Amino acid sequence: MIRILVADDENLIRAALAQLLDLEDDLTVVAQAASGRAALDQARVLCADRGPDGGLDVAVLDLQMPEPDGIAVAAELAGLDVHSIIVTSHGRPGHLKRALAAGVRGFLPKTTEAARLAEVIRSVAGGGRYVDPELAAEAIGAGDSPLTPREADCLELAADGATIEDIAARAHLSPGTVRNYLSSAITKLGAANRHDACAIAVRMGWI
Amino acid sequence: MIRILVADDENLIRAALAQLLDLEDDLTVVAQAASGRAALDQARVLCADRGPDGGLDVAVLDLQMPEPDGIAVAAELAGLDVHSIIVTSHGRPGHLKRALAAGVRGFLPKTTEAARLAEVIRSVAGGGRYVDPELAAEAIGAGDSPLTPREADCLELAADGATIEDIAARAHLSPGTVRNYLSSAITKLGAANRHDACAIAVRMGWI
DNA sequence: CGGCGAGGGTGACATGTGTCATGGGCCGCC
DNA sequence: GGCGGCCCATGACACATGTCACCCTCGCCG
Numbered sequence: 001m002i003r004i005l006v007a008d009d010e011n012l013i014r015a016a017l018a019q020l021l022d023l024e025d026d027l028t029v030v031a032q033a034a035s036g037r038a039a040l041d042q043a044r045v046l047c048a049d050r051g052p053d054g055g056l057d058v059a060v061l062d063l064q065m066p067e068p069d070g071i072a073v074a075a076e077l078a079g080l081d082v083h084s085i086i087v088t089s090h091g092r093p094g095h096l097k098r099a100l101a102a103g104v105r106g107f108l109p110k111t112t113e114a115a116r117l118a119e120v121i122r123s124v125a126g127g128g129r130y131v132d133p134e135l136a137a138e139a140i141g142a143g144d145s146p147l148t149p150r151e152a153d154c155l156e157l158a159a160d161g162a163t164i165e166d167i168a169a170r171a172h173l174s175p176g177t178v179r180n181y182l183s184s185a186i187t188k189l190g191a192a193n194r195h196d197a198c199a200i201a202v203r204m205g206w207i
Numbered sequence: 208m209i210r211i212l213v214a215d216d217e218n219l220i221r222a223a224l225a226q227l228l229d230l231e232d233d234l235t236v237v238a239q240a241a242s243g244r245a246a247l248d249q250a251r252v253l254c255a256d257r258g259p260d261g262g263l264d265v266a267v268l269d270l271q272m273p274e275p276d277g278i279a280v281a282a283e284l285a286g287l288d289v290h291s292i293i294v295t296s297h298g299r300p301g302h303l304k305r306a307l308a309a310g311v312r313g314f315l316p317k318t319t320e321a322a323r324l325a326e327v328i329r330s331v332a333g334g335g336r337y338v339d340p341e342l343a344a345e346a347i348g349a350g351d352s353p354l355t356p357r358e359a360d361c362l363e364l365a366a367d368g369a370t371i372e373d374i375a376a377r378a379h380l381s382p383g384t385v386r387n388y389l390s391s392a393i394t395k396l397g398a399a400n401r402h403d404a405c406a407i408a409v410r411m412g413w414i
Numbered sequence: 415c416g417g418c419g420a421g422g423g424t425g426a427c428a429t430g431t432g433t434c435a436t437g438g439g440c441c442g443c444c
Numbered sequence: 445g446g447c448g449g450c451c452c453a454t455g456a457c458a459c460a461t462g463t464c465a466c467c468c469t470c471g472c473c474g
Contacts, residue, residue, distance in 0.1 A: 010296065015321030016223035023226065089217065089296075114222030150421070161402035164460070177422055183462055193430085193462080195368035195402055355450065371430070384452050390432055400432080400460090 002125045003055055005031040005046070005082075007039035007073065008062035017060065024118050030056065036068035040076055047080045056082050057125050060117075063088035063095060071095070071102045078103035083124045087117075093139035094205020096131065108132045145206040151185040154178050156207040159198040209332045210262055212238040212253070212289075214246035214280065215269035224267065224294075231325050237263065243275035247283055254287045263289050264332050267324075270295035270302060278302070278309045285310035290331045294324075300346035301412020303338065313337045352413040353395045361388040363414040366405040 004021055006029055008014035018029040031046060033039035039061065046056040059077050061070035063086050068076075074084035085106035086099050099107050105124045108116065109132055120130045145152065157167040164182075168175040182194050191197035201207045211228055213236055215221035225236040238253060240246035246268065253263040266284050268277035270293050275283075281291035292313035293306050306314050312331045315323065316339055327337040354362065357378075364374040371389075375382040389401050398404035408414045 010317035011320050012294065012317045012324060013220055013223070016220070016227040019230065019321075020223040020226045087219065110217035110219045113218050114226075117219060148420080161400060161406055163399065174423055176424060179461070179463090180423085183464090186462075191368075192370060193368060199368050357451070380451095381453055383454060386431070386433090387453085388451095390434090393432075 002027050002121060003030045003046075003057045004028065004121065005033065005039060005043055005056055005059045007033040007036065007059065007065065007070070008087075009034050009065045010062070013062075020114060021060075021118065021121070027118065027121060036061075036065045036070070036073045039073050040068075043077055043080060043082055047082070056080075058082070058121050059084045060121070061086055063099075064090075071099050071104065074099065074104045075102040083127075085117075085120060085124055085130075091132070091135045091138070092203065092205030093135070093142040094145065096135050096139045096205070097144075098205070100131075106130045107135065109135065142204055145201075145204070146188045147185055147201070147206060148181075151181045151188070152201070152207055154181040155185050155194075155198055155201050158182060158194050159202065159207065161195075209234050209328060210237045210253075210264045211235065211328065212240065212246060212250055212263055212266045214240040214243065214266065214272065214277070215294075216241050216272045217269070220269075227321060228267070228325065228328070234325065234328060243268075243272045243277070243280045246280050247275075250284055250287055250289055254289070263287075265289070265328050266291045267328070268293055270306075271297075278306050278311065281306065281311045282309040290334075292324075292327060292331055292337075298339065298342045298345070299410065299412030300342070300349040301352065303342050303346045303412070304351075305412070307338075314342065315339045316342065349411055352408075352411070354392055354408070354413060355388075358388045358392040358395070359408070359414050361385050362392050362401075362405055362408050365389060365401050366409065366414065368402075 004027055006014055006018045008017065011034060014032055014034065018032055021027050022029050031042040033042050043056055043059065046054055059082050061073055061084055063070040070086050074086065077084050083105045086104050087108060087110055088095065089110050091109040096107055106120045106129065108120060112132060123130055147155065153171060154167055157170055164175050164178055168178045171178065186194060186197045189197045189200045191200055211234055213221055213225045215224065218241060221239055221241065225239055228234050229236050238249040240249050246266065250263055250266065253261060266289050268280055268291055270277040277293050281293065284291050290312045293311050294315060294317055295302065296317050298316040303314050313327045313336065315327060319339060330337055360378060361374055364377055371382050371385050375385045378385065393401060393404045396404045396407045398407055
């Protein structure tokens with residue numbers, strides 16, 4: 001019997017997903033969490049408990065959650081010998097890369113067929129890996145972020161419509177420097193302006 | 208027995224939701240659809256069929272779907288005597304207003320408890336209505352969009368980072384006019400710049 | 415040591431944007 | 445018929461942004 005933790009901040013979805021998985025004969029949902037923090041707490045308790053109900057095999061984590069997000073949770077869980085599967089609505093190449101770097105064993109968009117999730121859980125529980133083929137292709141095609149860390153910082157701060165002054169203040173930089181970084185990011189991404197650049201970077205999962 | 212149609216373009220979520228609802232004794236999921244168009248097709252077939260399996264009582268629709276979206280589908284279904292419930296990840300006041308105007312009978316975010324969905328379905332099947340209280344309060348507090356139709360158009364075109372020239376070309380307007388509309392929208396929304404204005408308008412569900 | 419590259423900065427210049435005043439045309443309503 | 449609101453446009457001005465050239469300071473490495 002494979003013991004599963006399901007984490008998603010959308011109660012409706014989490015409950016439905018848990019229900020779906022519990023219906024499989026060889027799967028059992030032993031914990032649910034509505035936030036990354038709750039997921040970690042639950043996992044720690046389960047792993048500490050060596051009794052009949054203790055232990056945890058696989059975590060199914062939504063990527064978009066209040067801090068910490070699914071990838072951060074997966075990185076922590078890797079230390080507890082729990083294999084993680086990330087499920088997400090938005091398939092960004094960058095997210096996939098970060099997830100794999102964090103030791104995630106499975107990554108699939110919410111558009112995948114329901115039956116596949118169970119298959120992937122079984123495979124991951126047995127030590128396998130699974131990445132949605134389409135996403136994998138995108139990630140390979142997209143390549144790595146061409147942005148330097150500072151450029152990415154500035155772009156991230158610019159993403160919510162802040163003005164140069166705001167960004168400079170929040171990044172502890174001179175306004176001119178911010179403009180240079182932004183300009184460089186814009187040309188690197190082939191964008192028309194900073195907001196276009198933000199859109200591209202977000203789509204790629206680079207910020 | 209209440210007959211239900213579930214529509215959501217995320218296969219995983221739709222299957223899980225259908226499973227969850229089917230587990231209730233008095234509910235049965237008679238159709239699933241991965242797009243608005245498919246939902247309408249299914250509903251028409253079911254309503255035309257007056258046999259033992261025919262008929263449809265309630266549609267549970269995701270708001271975000273490839274055209275037509277949940278609200279548009281609900282408006283069509285109202286003509287078939289099918290009551291609709293909208294489920295959404297993002298609770299925007301404007302969406303709620305549009306939904307109610309389209310004759311939707313239930314509106315709830317995906318963060319609601321799983322048990323509540325079944326309750327709402329029963330209530331709606333019996334002719335009742337249900338709107339998430341928090342969303343309702345927001346919608347009342349937010350009021351109507353202060354934007355004129357053209358202002359909203361320009362703002363919508365500006366949302367993806369287009370430059371004034373682009374917007375003017377796409378809207379068949381003079382660049383100066385676009386700037387006036389944008390400026391007016393910015394002041395009306397109390398925003399710092401056009402992108403801030405876009406963010407506000409999107410958050411309110413006005414574009 | 416000299417050279418190099420990345421981080422951080424300045425100043426100048428051309429464009430793009432936000433704001434304002436102003437005007438005309440077209441409704442709908444008192 | 446006048447008034448007011450929306451639509452469309454123009455021109456002018458201030459400020460924000462994007463681009464470029466150039467500078468300084470560290471480390472690092474040959």
